[in-house]
Amino acid sequence: MTAQILDGKATAAAIKSELAVRVAALKERGVTPGLGTVLVGEDPGSQKYVAGKHRDCAQVGIASIQRELPATATQDEIEAVVRELNEDPACTGYIVQLPLPKGIDENRILELMDPAKDADGLHPMNLGRLVLNEPGPLPCTPYGIIQLLRKHGVEINGAEVVVVGRGVTIGRSMPLLLTRRSENATVTQCHTGTRDLSTHLKQADIVIAAAGVPHLIKPEDVKPGAAVLDVGVSRDESGKIVGDVHPGVAEVAGWLSPNPGGVGPMTRAQLLVNVVEAAELAADAG
Numbered sequence: 001m002t003a004q005i006l007d008g009k010a011t012a013a014a015i016k017s018e019l020a021v022r023v024a025a026l027k028e029r030g031v032t033p034g035l036g037t038v039l040v041g042e043d044p045g046s047q048k049y050v051a052g053k054h055r056d057c058a059q060v061g062i063a064s065i066q067r068e069l070p071a072t073a074t075q076d077e078i079e080a081v082v083r084e085l086n087e088d089p090a091c092t093g094y095i096v097q098l099p100l101p102k103g104i105d106e107n108r109i110l111e112l113m114d115p116a117k118d119a120d121g122l123h124p125m126n127l128g129r130l131v132l133n134e135p136g137p138l139p140c141t142p143y144g145i146i147q148l149l150r151k152h153g154v155e156i157n158g159a160e161v162v163v164v165g166r167g168v169t170i171g172r173s174m175p176l177l178l179t180r181r182s183e184n185a186t187v188t189q190c191h192t193g194t195r196d197l198s199t200h201l202k203q204a205d206i207v208i209a210a211a212g213v214p215h216l217i218k219p220e221d222v223k224p225g226a227a228v229l230d231v232g233v234s235r236d237e238s239g240k241i242v243g244d245v246h247p248g249v250a251e252v253a254g255w256l257s258p259n260p261g262g263v264g265p266m267t268r269a270q271l272l273v274n275v276v277e278a279a280e281l282a283a284d285a286g
C-alpha cells in the first residue's frame, strides 16, 4: 500500500482563495483586516513561520503589522508591544510567535492579549470557550488538521484517534476539537509518560504525531490504512525538517501528511480564517 498524500499546500491554497473573496467584501464595507505578529529573538524556524504568515496575508489582501524584539527583550518590553497591538485599530488580530525565550512568562503574555484579537485561539478565554463549546477562534494547527482530514474525505466520525503530544499549540486542544459532536471521534492522548505507545498506536484509525521526536512513529506500529499526520518538527544538521513519522509509514498508512507541505500550510491558512472571521464579526457589530 502507498498512502494517499494529505496535501496541505494545495488545501491551504484553496482556503486562501475563498478568503481573498471575503477580504474583498470586507474592504467594500470599509474594513481592512490586519494581522499583527510579535516575534521575539532570532530562532530561524520562528522567523520562517512568521515570514510565511505575512506572505499569506499579502496573497489574500490582509494588511501586515510586524513587531520584532531581540532575544534579550524583557517581560515588560514584550508586554508593552502586546498592549500597543491591543489598542491599534489597524490590527484586527494578532499572534505572539511561540516559543518565547527562556525566562519569559508565556502564559502572562497570552493572558494580556485582547481575546477579541487573539488570532491563535490560545487566550485562556478562547480556550475556555472551546471547552464550553461556545463560538470563538479555534487553535490553528488542530483546526487545520481537522480541515485537512475533512477535505480529503478521511472519516473522523467514530474514529479511534491517537494524539501524541501535550503541548499548548496542538496536543492540549486537539482532543477537545476531535470530541466535539461535529467530529465525534474517540481520542487517546499519549505523551512522554505513556507506558506502551506502540499498543495505542496499533489501535488507531488516525494518528496525530506532535511529539517533536524524529521518526517516533514506525511502520510496524501503524494500523494498515490508517491516516497519519506528521506535525513534529525537528531539524537535522543542515536545518532540514525531520518529522515524527518514519518514511516507511507511507507503505502501511492509507493517508499521510507530508512534512513539510502538510499541516504547516494548514496552520497558516487557519490563522487567516481566524483573522477574517474576527474582522467580519467586528464589522457586523458596528
Ligand SMILES: Nc1nc2c(c(=O)[nH]1)N[C@@H](CN(C=O)c1ccc(C(=O)N[C@@H](CCC(=O)O)C(=O)O)cc1)CN2
Binding pocket: 045, 048, 049, 052, 095, 096, 097, 098, 099, 120, 140, 141, 169, 241, 259, 260, 261, 262, 263, 264, 265, 267, 268
Ligand atoms: N503563536 C504560535 N506559535 C506557534 C504555533 C502557533 O500555532 N501559534 N505553532 C508552531 C509553529 N507554526 C506556527 O506558528 C508553524 C509551523 C509550521 C509552518 C509551516 O508553514 N511549515 C512549512 C515548512 C516551513 C519550513 O521549511 O521550515 C511546512 O510545513 O510546509 C507554519 C507555522 C509553533 N509556534
